[in-house]
Amino acid sequence: MQQAEQIDDVTEVLDEITSEQWDVILAAMEAEDPQALKTALETVHAADIADILEQLSSDQRDRFVQLYGSEFDGDILSEIDESIREQVIEALPREVVAEAVRELDSDDVVDILEDLEQDGQDFILQSLESDDREAVQSAMSWPEGSAGRLMQSETVTVPEDYTVGETIDFLRAAEWLPAQFYHIILVDLEGRPTGYGTLGRILAARRDVHLTDLSEDSFRTVSATEDEGEVARLFNKYHLISMPVVDEAEKLVGVITIDDAMIVLDEEAEEDLLRLAGVSEESSLSDRIWDTVRGRFVWLFVNLLTAILASIVISMFEEELEAMVALAVLMPIVASMGGNAGTQTMTVAVRALATRELTGQNARRVLSRELMVGTINGLAFGVIMSAVAAFWFGVPMLAAVIAMAMVLTLASAALSGIVLPLLLDRAGIDPALASGPFVTTVTDVVGFFAFLGLASVVLL
Amino acid sequence: MQQAEQIDDVTEVLDEITSEQWDVILAAMEAEDPQALKTALETVHAADIADILEQLSSDQRDRFVQLYGSEFDGDILSEIDESIREQVIEALPREVVAEAVRELDSDDVVDILEDLEQDGQDFILQSLESDDREAVQSAMSWPEGSAGRLMQSETVTVPEDYTVGETIDFLRAAEWLPAQFYHIILVDLEGRPTGYGTLGRILAARRDVHLTDLSEDSFRTVSATEDEGEVARLFNKYHLISMPVVDEAEKLVGVITIDDAMIVLDEEAEEDLLRLAGVSEESSLSDRIWDTVRGRFVWLFVNLLTAILASIVISMFEEELEAMVALAVLMPIVASMGGNAGTQTMTVAVRALATRELTGQNARRVLSRELMVGTINGLAFGVIMSAVAAFWFGVPMLAAVIAMAMVLTLASAALSGIVLPLLLDRAGIDPALASGPFVTTVTDVVGFFAFLGLASVVLL
Structure with a gap:
């Protein structure tokens, strides 16, 4: 009985592709043996075949597609990640692609079409029977990312x-x-x-x-x-x-x-x-390297601007830094704590906005709550850091300065961590995309300014 | 026809609780008018009533529960967030709770039980009919977070x-x-x-x-x-x-x-x-303030230790900082860029581990890929920052130093961003929980050490 066997093998099924299976698959590819590859993949789910394709290198992938060729079906095509789908489709014989898409429900065909160039789209549309083609074309007439694109037109x-x-x-x-x-x-x-x-x-x-x-x-x-x-x-x-x-x-x-x-x-x-985390949403492990470099660069560049802004604040206190090098040693601690506290609050706020737990109804209460949490933790770390600073540099007033700076920075981190996502959301900008740099700018500027500014007044 | 009306109102239904509805609800609570509250909530989905409860302040919530009392059903109880469920259950008359849980499938009762103290659990178990009680008790015998807790024992x-x-x-x-x-x-x-x-x-x-x-x-x-x-x-x-x-x-x-x-x-x-983001997973907007303070404190404390470590690195270069204050102005830029690049790579790695896209099969390829991305962006920002530094401070060798430091820091950010999550995952530690502080430590230490160390060799 097939089903009883499946139960016996349940832990293996849940492990998906085992390392033994990997060895057999790689050996079959090495030997360029299409039959061995087909046998190895006979009982493997389309989703797992898609996983194999994603984990191969680009050259291995082409070889896999050549060997497995005519075995490709619609399920595999619709399971593979969009970052490699175009490569796979281009490597496949056209009649295999045509046959594969004919098996699929309209929503899966739409999903595949979305990531192809015009040429590929036209070819796939031509492969479909006229009913299916109409269904797909009508779905494609809805905006990208809409319910119309997600739906299947087959209904009962x-x-x-x-x-x-x-x-x-x-x-x-x-x-x-x-x-x-x-x-x-x-x-x-x-x-x-x-x-x-x-x-x-x-x-x-x-x-x-x-x-x-x-x-x-x-x-x-x-x-x-x-x-x-x-x-x-x-x-x-x-x-x-x-x-x-x-x-x-x-x-x-x-x-x-x-x-x-x-x-x-x-x-x-x-x-x-x-x-x-400042990674553009298209990112996947199988993206082309230049796409990844470019995606990461943009956000790092924005971060560079905020970092330079923070450095300008520091440069306003060059005299103080020259007079007391302990300030240069300690100032990154204040900024780092501010940045982390700001990220904590901001992440909670962004998630709560996405799930609609944070609304106009409770925004004010959440804000005062976060401000209190930030101030309490600011006081706690102010005490801890003043002890560290006193022990390290033996200057009591330096300890007092860092304590005060810590309270101000952590309170401003809480404030900006909640207010900036709320403002962005209200302006129709995705808070997940844009909050980070703004919050870091606030915490860096406040952190350096509070610490060095207080030092300049109290110490020098 | 009821359904046709629902379609006409579809956009309103999708908006969930409108601000007009909020006004009516708050007015009914203000007037302590249970009938008005019931009328206002007559056509509101249990999930939306749960949302209302979550967005009220703790005092308002108690008042709401008192007024709405006997209308509470099992669906509402199972929809409300676990952070406020105990409060709501304690405020409700016991017979209402007993009646409510009797309506629910066993998995929903289990979900409610999990968050209650022993007293509350016993009471709810006693309220159930004997069949249901047995089903719930048998589900509760499976470990927390297991399929046995998630399942419903009612099968066909x-x-x-x-x-x-x-x-x-x-x-x-x-x-x-x-x-x-x-x-x-x-x-x-x-x-x-x-x-x-x-x-x-x-x-x-x-x-x-x-x-x-x-x-x-x-x-x-x-x-x-x-x-x-x-x-x-x-x-x-x-x-x-x-x-x-x-x-x-x-x-x-x-x-x-x-x-x-x-x-x-x-x-x-x-x-x-x-x-x-360093927020413990139990966090929600309606958690008690001290729970939030404590949850955030732990991670900020770990961050403090890594920040102090970075400061110790800085303190090794006190002479250099005294001799050239520009180093103190520029060094946070290097650390900040390293921290952000590390977070980018780490986040991609942690997500890929969770979805099983990053496996033993492709770890080496992903690593060399990330290292290349980090090095390319390091070169790009090295060029940009050397221009900024040369323009700002007019010291050509300082520009060369920051360029080299940038390459080293961004390459080490890529390396640690992928290697540390992999190691943690292999050691059975959740990479999402522990990667952050480790990666920041590496990027801070490398960033400050590379920048100040190179400066000490080249400039002074």
Whole structure:
């Protein structure tokens, strides 16, 4: 029994590609043996084949594609990372690509098309049957990153006056059904969705029950122009499994299922994570090296400007630094603590804005809370650092100066960490993308100015 | 028609709580008018009521709970953030809590129990009917954060020799079915799952078709002891909708559905984001202020130690700093650029480790790639900074020194940004939690040492 075996092997299945499998695959590629490669990959999931492709070097990848060639199917194409998809598609024989895309649901074809140049797009569109081509073209007419791009146009609908029996008869008679569907959508005479029933409730109901009586409370539709990130958030918040997509006339144009929403949610989280670290969101390990250099350069350049600004502040105190070199030794500590405290607050704020936990309703309370946290930690580290400074340099007033600077810097870190993301968000700028440099500028400038300025007044 | 109205209001529904609704809610609370509050919240989703509770201040929250009291249901309790759940449960009359938890599936009850003290746990367990109590207690016997805690014990199973007709008859006769189910699980005589069919395929098949013939290729089970984050990753990778959970004897003990996996995936992403920023993962806007202070303090303290280490490096060059104050002005720039470049690489590495894109298979290639990116950007910023330094201070050799320091620092930032997460991961330590301080230490120490050390050799 195949299934029983799968259970026995469950831990291996969960380990995905084992190192033994890797050895067999690499050996097959080394020997240029297409048959051995096919055998090695026979029971491997498309997602894992995509992983293998991503982890190979660019040259190995071309060799893999040549050897595996005609075995490529739509699932593998739609699983591979967009950064290498174009390379794989170009290396494949055109008829293999054509065959592969014909198997896919329209949303997966759209996903592949989005990353191709015009030439590749045209070829794939021509490969599709006319129905599918129309579905894909109509999806492509919605803006990038919209619900219209994410949806599959294949839906399962029945008239809203259908009974359970009529619905089951309709499904049994259907020549074709989508690979995945979880609801039967009810539509009115104009093609507008008016409710949906889960398959579980329909299966469990008597044949004469009307579907309207089984329609779920959770029913809601989304406009095809809605942002896909917003759609993903709604799925997660309201525990939706599928959501009908409508056009301006409120007519049903497709349906988004939770598995696609889950992928978007994961991508959005990755985007925020990388943006906060100053990495452009397209970044992946298989990007071309120059793309990576350029992506990182931009943010480092912005950081350079803020660092120079901080240095200008320092240069205002050259006399003090010459008179007391201990200031030069200690000043990076103040700036570093400020930068880190600012990053903590900013990250919490950016995440809370993304999940809508931080709103106009509670912004003021969150702000005063963060300010208090920053001040308390500023006092704590002020005490610690003044002890360190006194012990190290034996100058009591220096200890007092660094304590005061620490409180001011950590309080300003908290303030800027919450206020700047809020302002950016309100101005329609993604706070994950732009908060970092602003917050660091504030904490650096305040840190150096407070420490050196106080030193100049108190010590010299 | 109720549904048609919902469509008309779709943009408002998607906006969730409007500011008009907020005003009505706050006015009802001000007036201590339970009826007005109930009316205002009549059509509001449980997830939105939970959001309201989270955004209120602690005092307002108590008042809200008092007024809304008996309207609290299980859905609201399971939607509210764990940081305020205990407060809400304590403020509610016990019979309301008892009534609310009785409505919930076992996984939701487990989720609530996990965050309560022993007293609260006992009370809730006593409130459940004996079947549910047993299901919850058995789930609680699995480790925290495991598949066993995430699963619901309510499953829909049929013997593996059932036909479509027998299955439908069984479902129609069933007195009770879970609120959400997407597969019928086939079990053998020992209660071990051997396959599953999607409801869609069952609905569309003739009555005499055997379920084994409809079983999905994607069928896989997971051990109840598997980590929930791993489970979520598998759902996302293999596009699963539900996954049967088995015990050591491979017997079915429950099922995990994609909506719960999606929540875990989102939480894990949040955890990584916050950990990288040095915020402990339990952090939320409604945490008690002292918990927040303490959580932030720990990481800032670790950062203080690395900052002091960097200052010790600086203090080795006190003579040089006294002789040339420009060094003190410029040195934070080198450290800042190193820290930021290190954070970029580290964040990409930590994310790639979490998604299994970075493996033993490609670690060496990724490392040499990052080293090249770091060196190229080091050269670029070396050129830029030497121009800035020459223009600012008019000392050509100082320009040469900062250029060299920049290359060394950015290359070491790339190296440490990839090597340290890899080492931590291999040592079984979460790289998101611990990489930051290590990487900053390396970039600070290298940055200051390279800049001041080169200056001491070349300039003085």
